[in-house]
Amino acid sequence: MKQSPGVGDDTVFLKVWRVVARVPRGRVATYGQIARLAGLYRGARTVGWALRALPGETRIGGRRVPWQRVINAQGEISARGGPAGAEAGRQAAALRRDGVSVSRAGRIDLGRYLWRGERRRP
């Protein structure tokens, strides 16, 4: 089942959140990208899991974690398990407020908005 993980201290979730917190406004990052930066080379799914468990009020570095800036590798907003489109709609709106263009189908141009600020070392 899905319950709140023990987000006590230095858990993988916290690491993920810290990376997400670095994504600048007006940019987006993919789950796989966040995973790599967090040290989880193939843990894209784990990133999704971590974001699902992210309490909305969580703050890192004094500000809320911009979870809306994380999308899948196809440039689309991934659906949650809940009501179809409910959360996705909120995410699209939040992204547009960030200045990111989101198509009605919920697609984003990665070539244009993908965060390239920090790349993994070779």
Add this chain to the structure above:
DNA sequence: CGTATGACGAGCC
């Protein structure tokens, strides 16, 4: 400690 789950991703068909 073994099984199941999921805001993913890369291949295949």
Add this chain to the structure above:
DNA sequence: AGGCTCGCCATAC
């Protein structure tokens, strides 16, 4: 191009 399957990882139970 669109859709399915299989692999990955950490967490829940």
